Amino acid sequence: MKRVLIWVLSLWSVVGIGWSRSEDGLQELKAKDRLLSFLEKDAVSPGANSLMIPLTLIQGAASKGAVCLDGTPPGYHLDRGFRSGSNSWLIQLEGGGWCNTIRSCVFRKTTRRGSSKFMEKRLNFTGILSNKAEENPDFYNWNRVKLRYCDGASFSGEGQNEANQLYFRGQRIWSTAMEELMAKGMRNAEQALLSGCSAGGLASILHCDEFKDLFPSTTKVKCLSDAGLFLDATNMAGGHTLRDMYRGMVTLQGVQKNLPNTCTSQMDPTSCFFPQNLIANIQTPLFLLNAAYDAWQVQESLIPSSADPHGFWRDCKMDHSHCNSSQMLFLQDFRNQMLSAINGFSMSNQNGLFINSCFAHCQSERQDTWYANDSPRIGNKAIAASVGDWFFDRTATKAIDCPYPCDNTCHNLIFNDVTSTITISESTRLTFTPLNLLNAFLITLICVPNASWGFSLDRD
Ligand SMILES: *[C@@H]1O[C@H](CO)[C@@H](O)[C@H](O)[C@H]1NC(C)=O
Ligand SMILES: *[C@@H]1O[C@H](CO)[C@@H](O)[C@H](O)[C@H]1NC(C)=O
Ligand SMILES: *[C@@H]1O[C@H](CO)[C@@H](O)[C@H](O)[C@H]1NC(C)=O
Numbered sequence: 001m002k003r004v005l006i007w008v009l010s011l012w013s014v015v016g017i018g019w020s021r022s023e024d025g026l027q028e029l030k031a032k033d034r035l036l037s038f039l040e041k042d043a044v045s046p047g048a049n050s051l052m053i054p055l056t057l058i059q060g061a062a063s064k065g066a067v068c069l070d071g072t073p074p075g076y077h078l079d080r081g082f083r084s085g086s087n088s089w090l091i092q093l094e095g096g097g098w099c100n101t102i103r104s105c106v107f108r109k110t111t112r113r114g115s116s117k118f119m120e121k122r123l124n125f126t127g128i129l130s131n132k133a134e135e136n137p138d139f140y141n142w143n144r145v146k147l148r149y150c151d152g153a154s155f156s157g158e159g160q161n162e163a164n165q166l167y168f169r170g171q172r173i174w175s176t177a178m179e180e181l182m183a184k185g186m187r188n189a190e191q192a193l194l195s196g197c198s199a200g201g202l203a204s205i206l207h208c209d210e211f212k213d214l215f216p217s218t219t220k221v222k223c224l225s226d227a228g229l230f231l232d233a234t235n236m237a238g239g240h241t242l243r244d245m246y247r248g249m250v251t252l253q254g255v256q257k258n259l260p261n262t263c264t265s266q267m268d269p270t271s272c273f274f275p276q277n278l279i280a281n282i283q284t285p286l287f288l289l290n291a292a293y294d295a296w297q298v299q300e301s302l303i304p305s306s307a308d309p310h311g312f313w314r315d316c317k318m319d320h321s322h323c324n325s326s327q328m329l330f331l332q333d334f335r336n337q338m339l340s341a342i343n344g345f346s347m348s349n350q351n352g353l354f355i356n357s358c359f360a361h362c363q364s365e366r367q368d369t370w371y372a373n374d375s376p377r378i379g380n381k382a383i384a385a386s387v388g389d390w391f392f393d394r395t396a397t398k399a400i401d402c403p404y405p406c407d408n409t410c411h412n413l414i415f416n417d418v419t420s421t422i423t424i425s426e427s428t429r430l431t432f433t434p435l436n437l438l439n440a441f442l443i444t445l446i447c448v449p450n451a452s453w454g455f456s457l458d459r460d
């Protein structure tokens with residue numbers, strides 16, 4: 001099997017006293033951050049035909065209190081449409097997990113997910129953001145916007161924490177950004193698509209009807225959620241990792257008031273952050289693109305390290321080909337839960353679906369999964385073609401793959417956490433003297449294409 005080493009992250013950190021093995025440990029937060037970076041980035045090394053689009057900070061956002069976790073202004077990247085796409089707008093909401101505790105939100109302030117100080121000044125527009133017809137057949141000449149994510153609650157919090165100088169202003173960031181884009185020409189849109197991946201994919205569900213309401217009824221408006229179908233699932237040890245995390249986030253960030261009434265009048269606010277309880281009530285046409293074995297959910301919701309302290313599930317978690325039969329059954333059950341969560345949703349003619357049986361996450365942002373010769377397909381149709389057919393009402397698109405391992409077009413993600421060596425001196429610990437903990441932490445993430453899949457960088 002050919003292997004392509006695409007990303008090697010090496011993180012050495014020297015930490016003083018007070019390090020604990022809790023979920024909130026700094027190493028853990030950093031590891032989660034690296035995982036997100038890997039999953040949500042275009043995992044291809046620099047090439048010639050890059051489209052680097054500059055970051056625009058929203059001037060005046062601060063006066064409306066629409067700020068990142070650390071109080072810095074939010075931002076976006078806009079590439080103007082041209083020719084027939086001049087009056088069409090695509091908004092892509094950036095993803096990047098959530099923060100659910102003071103500690104994890106304070107950590108975020110030191111990253112691009114919580115402060116525009118750390119955001120890339122230019123981003124590579126690929127996949128659904130590409131400006132080339134051969135890479136992005138239906139949206140290439142639209143106005144394409146990537147709205148950066150720096151609030152930690154899928155653009156839906158409202159509040160602040162004075163003691164820790166934390167601003168939970170996701171909802172205001174959303175509104176302010178939409179106002180800014182309307183002023184930049186989006187108000188004249190003839191058609192518009194709100195999209196997003198991961199936490200941004202969930203945000204595109206949460207804000208879908210609000211987005212539609214920005215426009216006159218003559219504008220064709222739809223929403224696409226990529227890898228946003230986070231299920232209220234039970235982990236391999238019987239716990240509710242994701243629900244517990246959402247509960248903390250909803251409470252800490254004051255999300256409840258911004259969740260749809262149709263849900264909060266029936267259920268507790270935490271439940272109303274789960275798409276399975278929202279999608280039936282969304283009026284605007286919505287497309288759900290998701291891997292049935294979503295790589296982030298496998299890592300962080302189904303087999304979180306906290307629920308597997310002895311690492312019995314570790315090999316399976318890192319590489320699905322190492323799962324034994326009972327572990328695979330557990331993953332198949334997750335797929336079944338996903339399919340039943342979308343059962344009612346799929347009945348509506350206006351909705352679209354592409355649920356492929358892959359171990360992937362964010363397939364619309366990466367060129368290799370969105371539209372390429374060897375990109376994932378269901379019934380010989382690539383993701384870009386499926387989304388385009390649905391948006392333009394060319395054909396109904398409700399594609400659900402047969403269960404693993406029937407799909408040989410997947411670009412599966414394999415994680416190889418080579419070492420996680422923690423050296424700690426017993427005597428130092430016992431005497432309670434301040435100690436420096438040298439933590440060698442090396443994560444090697446390897447993308448292993450299926451043996452039949454030719455990868456552009458695979459030159460060996
Ligand atoms: C930008 O993305 C394209 C398409 O995936 C890729 O070919 C190119 O190498 C990327 N450029 C950078 C600087 O990452
Ligand atoms: C699969 O692995 C898990 C975790 O090590 C173990 O508990 C289970 O018994 C194994 N199942 C089979 C069928 O080997
Ligand atoms: C890889 O593709 C082959 C066919 O080319 C298929 O038989 C096999 O099951 C696939 N493996 C995985 C892990 O998807």
